[in-house]
Amino acid sequence: MDLPAGTRNFSYAEDMAIFRTRTHWVLLVALLVVLFTAPLYLANYWLSVANLIGITIVAVTGLNLLTGYCGQLSIGHAGFIAVGAYTSAILNSRFGVPFPLALISAGVMSGLLGMVFGIPSLRVKGFYLAISTIAAQFIILWVIKHWTGMTGGFNGMSVPYMSIGNLTLRSEGNQFYLIMVVVVAVVFLAKNIARTRVGRAFIAIRDNDLAAEVMGINLFRYKLLAFFIGCFFAGIAGSLWAHWMRFIDADGFPFTSSILYIGMIIIGGLGTAVGPIFGAIFIRLLEERVLHLSGFTAGVAPMVFGAVIILFLIFEPRGLAHRWALFKSAYRLWPFSY
C-alpha cells in the first residue's frame, strides 16, 4: 500500500483499509457526489453513454475476477450476458416477476450456466478452456435464436422499463441512478472478494494451480466459484442491458463483443480492481468517438479495436491500471521522486 510520508499503520484494520487517509475519503465523497449529481448537468446523450459504460463495467468486473484474478480465460462472456438479459426479460415481461428479483435471478441463472461450462476447467486450461467457452457462446446463441416460443427468436423481444415497486424508471437520468448504484456495489464487492480468502485462492490458482492445490486450495470448488461469480456479474449486466435497451435480439451479443470484453480487461489491466473501469471507459469512449469521426464507415471500429488490443499487449501489457499506479506514486512522491 502506498501511503504518504509519515502515515503509519498501527492496527490491522488500518492496514487493510481501502480508504486509509482523509484525502482518500474526501476524494471518494467527491467522486460519489459528482457521480450522483451527473444527471443534473449532463446532456441526455452523455448520460446514455455513461449508462452503457456502467453496464459494461459490471460485465467486465465479472470477467476480470474470472480471467484476471483466477486466470480462467473465458471468450464467451457475451453469451453469458445474453443469458442474463433473456432470463431477466422473460421473467419480467412474460411471468410478471418484479424487476429487482428478475435482476438477481438473471445473475444466478448466468452464474449456474457459467458453472456448467466451467466444469471442463478442472481438466483443461489455457487454450482448451478458451475454445470451450467459445463453444459455449455459440451453443447459447443458437438456443436463443431458435427457442422462438420463449425468446422471440430472430425477431427479438421488447422489454419493459426498469421499475422498483411502483417507481418506473423511464428517463436516462433515472436509469443512470440505478445503474450507478449497481456499478458502485459491484466494484466494491469485487474489490472485497479479491481481498478475502476466496480472492487469494483465485490468485494462487492463477499463478500456479498445482502449487495451489498442494497448499490445500480445493480447485474444484474455487474454479467453479470463479465461474459462478464471473458469470453472475455478467448476468446482472445482461439484465441491466436488456431493461436499458428495452429491446434484445440474439444479434446483440456477438462473438466479437466477447473479444472486446477480453480487450477491455487487457487494456485496463488484468487482475486489478480499477482495470475494468479504465478498460470499459476507454473502449466505450473510443467506440463513440471512432464511430462518429469515421462517419459510421463499416469496419473502421473493429480495426481500431484490434489495433488497440495488439498495441497494448505489445507495449503496455499491464494496462492502464499500471499507468495509474505510476501516476499515483509520482504524485505522492513529488517533488522528490527518488
Next chain:
Amino acid sequence: MAELLQLVITGITVGMVYALIALGFVLVWKSSGVANLALGQLVLISSWFSYAMLDPQEANLPVWLGLPLVVLFALVMGWVIERIILRPLIAQPILSLITVTLGVAFFLEGLVTFVWPKSEAPMPHLFPQESISIGTASVSYESLWTVIIALILFGLLSLYFKYHRMGIAMRATADDQLAVQACGVPVTRIFSGSWMLACVLAAIGGFLISSIGGGINPGLMETGLRAFSVVILGGLDSFLGAIVAGPLIGLAENIGGYYLTPLTWQGVKYVIPFIIIIIVMFVRPYGLFGEKRIERI
C-alpha cells in the same frame, strides 16, 4: 439410404477442408506454442482476396496468375503477422498470446468489412459444374477436386516434414525448442515459416470451401471457428489427428444435422462441432491422437 450416401460425401468433402484449416493451427501451435484464434478471419480475408483477384468484375486475372497471387498474399500476411505482432511477444504468458490473436482477428475482420463493404460475393468456379453419380448419390466435380487437392496437400506436407530441411527443423522445434536453438537453428525463422504455411493452408481452405459452399459470406468466419473442433477432437499437437478428425467432424455435422433437425431446431448442423468440443473436453481433453499430459490438477 440415398440421402445418407449423399450426406457422407458432403461430410467428407467439408471435413477435408476443415482438416486443411486445422492443420494450419496445429502447425503454429506445435512450432511456437501460439494458439491462433484468428483462423476464421484468416480464412475470410484470403477468400475475399481471391475473389478480388479472380472475379470478372474485380481484377479478373486468369487463374494461373490469380491463384499464385493468392498464395503470395497469404505468405506475406503470415510473415507480417508473425514478425510484427507475435515476435515481440515471445515467451509471454499464454493468455497474452491467445488474446493477441483475438486482436488480430478483430483487426482482420474490420479490414475485410472496410475493403469489401458488401457482405456476400460469388466465388468464381474453377472446376466444371457437372457432377458424376455414384449409385444414387451425385458427386460434383468440385467436391471431388476439393478432396483431391486436400489429399495432395496432405501428401506434400508430410513429405515436407519428413525430408525438407525446414520441415525437419519445424518438427524438431516442436519437440524441444532449446535443443534446436543450441544446434544453431534460427527458431524465429521457424516461427515465421509456420505462420506463413498456416496462412497458405487457411487461404486454400477458404478458397475451396467458398467455391463448394456457393460464395463468400460472413459465415466463413464461423467455418474457421468450427475448424477448432477438428483441432480439439484430433488432439492439439497431432497432424494425423487433424487429418482424421476433419472428415469425422464433417460427417457428424452433416449426418447429425440431417437427422437431428426434425428433432431440434434449424441450424443444428452448425452447432454440432461446438457440442463435440464440449463433449471432448469432458471425456478426453487431449483428443484422439494428442499427447496425453500426465498432470493432476
